[in-house]
Amino acid sequence: MELENFFDLLQALEKKNDRLIHLLVGNGFSMAYDSTIFSYNALHSFIESIDDPDLQKILSVVETKNFELIMQQLDNLASLVTAFDGTAELKQQIEHASKKLKSSLLNAVNSLHPEHVFKVSDEAVESCAKFLNHFLGKGGYVFSTNYDLLLYWVLMRSSTISHNDGFGREALNYEKGMTSDEIDWSDLYWGKHKDNQNIFYVHGALPFFDAGSQVVKEEYSHSAYLLENISSRMDGGEYPIFVTAGNGEQKLAHIRHNQYLTFCYDKLSTITGTLVTFGFMFGKYDHHIIDAINKAAKQGMNAHPKLLSVYIGVYSDGDKKHIESIQHLFKVKVRIFDAKSVNIWGK
Template identity: 60%
Template sequence: MKLETFADVLKAVGKYRNREFHLLLGNGFSVAYDPEIFSYNALHEFIDNLNDVDLSKILEVIETKNFEIIMQQLDNFSALIDAFGGGVGLKKKIDAASARLKKCLLESVKELHPEHVFTVPENESEACSKFLAKFLNTGGKIFSTNYDLLLYWILMRNSVSDHCDGFGRELENSDEFVPPEKQIQSDLMWGKNRDNQNVFYLHGALPFFDAGIAIEKEEYSQHHYLLENISSRMELGEYPIFVTAGDGNQKLSHIKHNPYLTDCYDNLCNATGSLVTFGFNFGKYDEHIIEAINRAAKFGRKSFPKLLSIYIGTYTEDDREHIHSIEHKFKCKVHIYDAKTADVWGRM
C-alpha cells in the first residue's frame, strides 16, 4: 500500500467536494503539542511520584507505561481470583488499587495540563484551528478520544465557525413572561444543541460532568480559569466523565451507560463519506472504535450513504506495519498517510 502524505488527503478533500470528511483524534494529537505533558511516560512518572505503596508495586510488576494495559491486567487478576475462589481480602485490595489508579490517572491529566488557553502560543492555536476547519468546512464532524482541554480551547479561542459540542443553556423560569434582564439561565447542559452537534468527545473530557439528571459542562468564570473550576469540583469529589479502563467491550459498556457518550458513539457509527485519523493508533483496546467505523461502512455492504474510506495517520514504520496487520478488520477502503506531514500546530 502506498504511503500517502497529508497533501494527498487534502487533494481527496478537494476532489470529492460533495463528500463529508470527518476527523478522529487520538492521544497523538496532544502529544504532538507537547510530549512532555501528554505522553504515557509523563503520566506514569506523575503517578509513580505519589508514593502510593500499592500503586508503586503495580507499576513495578506490570512493566508497561500504557495505563489501559495496566488496568486491564488488574481487572483480569480480579476476575481470576473470583474464578479460582481466591481470598476476598486480596480481591478487595486489587479492586481498590484499580479504582485508585483510575482516579490518579484523572488527577494526573489535570495536574500536568497547561493552566489556561493562552498557554498555547497564538500562532500554534491559529494553525491548529485551520487544521480542524478543513474538516468542519466539508460538513464533517470531529471525534476525539482525548480527555484534555486542547481541542476545546482551540475551537473556542479561534471561534472556529459552526463548531458545536451540543451544550447550551435552558431558561429556568420559562413558564412565565420574564424580561431578558430577569431571566434565569441554567448551567451549560448537553442536549439543547445536539441537533447541530459536530464535535464529539467519545471517551469524555475534563469539562464534562454527569450531574445525574443532566450532563453539565464546566466553564471559566470571571475570576477563575476553566481548569481551576474543574479542580474545585474534583476537590468536592465530583469527577469528569472519563472512559479509560478495560478492553474495547468494557469501554463500550461504559459508553452505553452514559447518554452523552452513547450519542457520541452513535454519531461515529453513522458517519458517511470519509474519516481521517490523526494520533490514533488503533491499539488492541480500540476494537469498539473499529466496530463503530465498520457500522458506518455498513460492514462493506452496497448500501448507501455510508463511510467509504478511512485515511489513517501513522508516524513510524512500526505504526504502518501495525495498520497493515489489521487492515483486514476495516470494511471500507484504507489509506495510510505520513502523520508527520500534517502541520497541525504550525511548526513546519
C-alpha cells in the same frame, strides 16, 4: 502501502463534492502539541511520584507504561481471585487499587495540563483551527478520544470555526419582556443543541461531569480558570466522564452507561463519506472504534450514503506496519498518510 502527503490526499478528497470528510483524533493530536505533557511516559512519571503504597506496588511489578494494559491486568487478577475462591478481602484490595489508579491517572492529566487556555499561543490556535476547518468548514464532524482540554480550548479561542458540542443553557426565570441581564441561566447541559452537534468526545473529557439525569459542562467563571473549576469539582469527590480502562468491550460497556457517550459513539457509527484519523493508532483495546467504523460502512448496503474509506495518519515505519497488519479488520478502504506532513500546531 505507500505513505501519502496529507494535503495531497485531502485535495483529492475535496474534489469529490458529494462526499463528507470527518476527523478522528487520538492522543497523538495532543502529543504533537507537547509530548512532554501528554505522553504515557509523563503520566507514568507523575503517578510514580505519588506517595501511595498500592500504586508503588503496582508500578514496581508491571513492566509497561500503558495504563490500559495495567488496568486490564488488575481486572483479570480480580477475576482470577474469584475463580480460585480467593478471599473477598484480597479481591476488594485489588479493585480498590484499580480505582485508585484510575483516579490518579485523571489527576495526572489534570495536573500536567497547561494552566489555562491562554498558555496556548495564538499561532498554535490559528494553525489548529485551519486544520479543523478542513472538516468542520465543509459539514464534517470531529471526533476525539482524548480527555484533555486542547481541542476544547482551540474551539473556544478561534473565531473561524463553526462548532457545536451539543451543550446549551435554559432560562430559569424567563418572562416576556425580560432583558438578557435579567434572566437567570442554567448551567451548560448537554442535549439542547445535539441535533446540530458536530464535535464529539467519544471517551468523555475533563470538563464533562455526570449530574445524574443530565451531563453538565464545567466552564470558566469570573474568579477562576476552567481547570481550577474542574479541580474544585474533583476535590469535592466528583469525577469527569472519563473512559480509559479495559478492553474494547469494557470501554463500550462504559460508553453505553452514559447518554452523552452513547450519542457520540452512535454518531461515529453512522457517518458517511470518509474518515481521516490523526494520532489514533487503533491499538489492542480500540476494537470498539473499529466496530463503529464497520457499522458505518455497512449502512446503506451497496448504495450511498455510507462510510467508504478511512485515511489513517502514521508517524513511523512501526506505525505503518501495525496498520497494515490490522487492515483486514476494516470493512472499508484503508489508506495511510504521513502524519508528520500535517503540522497541526504550526511548529
